[in-house]
Amino acid sequence: MRQKDIRRECEELWAKNKYYVLSKSQKAYLEIREYLKEKELDVLYLNEKIQEARDMKESKKDFRNAILHIWGYFKKKASTIEKQALFNILNEYMEGKNNQDVVIEYINTLLKRYPNEYLEKSILLTGEKYETMA
Incomplete structure (x- = not known):
């Protein structure tokens, strides 16, 4: 090749x-x-x-960082209420009141409202199991 x-x-x-x-x-x-x-x-x-x-353990700090990067795709389109909702969910996650799935679910709600082809392929959001490119 x-x-x-x-x-x-x-x-x-x-x-x-x-x-x-x-x-x-x-x-x-x-x-x-x-x-x-x-x-x-x-x-x-x-x-x-x-x-x-x-194979690494979950890192709240790194997960939060990734979500903030993804938020960058929505910040110009999303409403103040949508932004507040995401940050509330993210803070609850950081405090241990919910898990990553709740945050990802909300991001996917935003993704349905504001489609983005690049993000739609992200396995963090699709929950796709590990896929090798063999």
């Missing part, structure tokens, strides 16, 4: 998984981002790195 095709495959895989990885570990996210700047890429290596992130 040509390096150009490998790069495209890696970029597609990363696009689906980047917010999921960010929700687990900002450090892992930044490492993968650096790796993707390399001249030669390897899909199996990228898969391995994503899998390592998947």
Whole structure:
């Protein structure tokens, strides 16, 4: 396979998984981002790195960070009430009063109202099980 095709495959895989990885570990996210700047890429290596992130324990701080990144896609469109609702749900999550599913469910509500093709493929939001690009 040509390096150009490998790069495209890696970029597609990363696009689906980047917010999921960010929700687990900002450090892992930044490492993968650096790796993707390399001249030669390897899909199996990228898969391995994503899998390592998947196996990490939940990090409230990193999950919150990922949600705030995703919020960036909505902030110009969403109403003040929608923004307040998200931040209330997120704060409740940080305080342990709800879980990630509640936050993701609300983000998906926003996504239905304000479609975004890129976010619609994000496994953090789709809940898709790990998918390798073999």
